[in-house]
C-alpha cells in the first residue's frame with residue numbers, strides 16, 4: 001500500500017517541479033521583489049519540513065515505546081518547552097525573517113509610473129513618463145530592466161488583483177482607492193501576469209503579457225507606442241467606424257475615441273489579444289469579434305456574429321495591421 005502510494009507520488013513529482021519554472025512562476029524570479037518572495041517560500045517550506053519530520057518522528061517513537069507514565073512535573077515541563085517555548089521562538093524567528101524581506105512600501109520608483117485599472121475582464125494600462133507625457137495601452141506591460149517602476153493600481157467595478165509572479169508579489173486593485181506597488185525587474189524576457197482575485201465569470205481569462213526590455217529598446221517602444229497608429233486606411237478602417245466599434249474603442253490617429261473598452265491603437269504589435277488569452281493573429285481577432293461571449297463570458301462587449309463574415313474579417317485584418 002505504502003509502496004504503491006510512493007510510486008504514484010513519484011510520477012507526480014516532475015509535474016509539481018515543472019510548475020516551478022516558466023513565464024508565470026513566483027519560484028522562477030526575474031525581479032528584485034520576486035526574489036524576496038521565492039527566498040521566503042523556500043525558507044518557510046524548509047523550516048516546515050524540518051518541523052514536520054521532527055514531530056512525526058517523535059510521535060512514531062512515542063507510539064512504539066512502552067513506558068510508565070511520566071511524573072506530572074516532568075510532563076508539564078515537556079509541554080511548556082516543546083508546546084509553547086519552541087514554537088514561539090521558531091515562529092518569531094520566521095516572522096522577523098519574513099518582515100525583513102518585505103518590500104519597502106514607501107520607497108520611490110526611478111521616475112516611470114504605470115497606472116493600471118482593473119476592468120471586467122481586462123487591464124487598462126496608462127504610462128506616465130518622467131517628463132509628464134502620458135499614453136494608454138491595454139493588457140500589456142513593458143518595463144525597462146534594472147529600473148524601479150511604480151505601479152498605481154485601482155479598479156473600475158469590482159476588486160481585482162494585479163500579479164506578475166516572475167517580478168513580484170500581488171497587490172489588489174480596489175475601486176475607489178489607489179494601491180501602490182514598485183517592481184524592479186532584473187532580467188529581460190517575456191512573462192505573464194494574471195488577475196489573482198476572483199472578479200466574475202471570466203476571472204481566469206484576465207491575464208496580461210509582460211515584457212522586460214533593455215532600456216534603449218524600451219525607449220524605442222515608448223516612442224512608437226505613444227504615437228498615433230500607423231496603418232493603412234483600407235476598407236477595414238471605414239467598417240470599424242461604420243459598425244460603431246469606435247464608440248467603445250480608441251484608435252489614436254482615427255476618429256475612434258471610445259473610452260469603454262481597451263485602447264486598440266497599436267493592437268497589431270501586441271503579442272496576445274483578449275487580455276492575454278489568445279495569440280495575436282487576424283484569425284483570432286476575427287474570432288474574438290464574432291464569438292466574444294463564448295471566448296470571454298460576461299465581458300462587456302457583445303458578440304458581433306451578426307456581421308457579414310467578410311466585414312469582420314476586414315476589420316480584423318485592419319486591427320492586426322495597427323502598429
Ligand code: CUA
Pocket residue numbers: 118121159160161195196197198199200202203204206
Ligand atoms: Cu479580475 Cu479576477
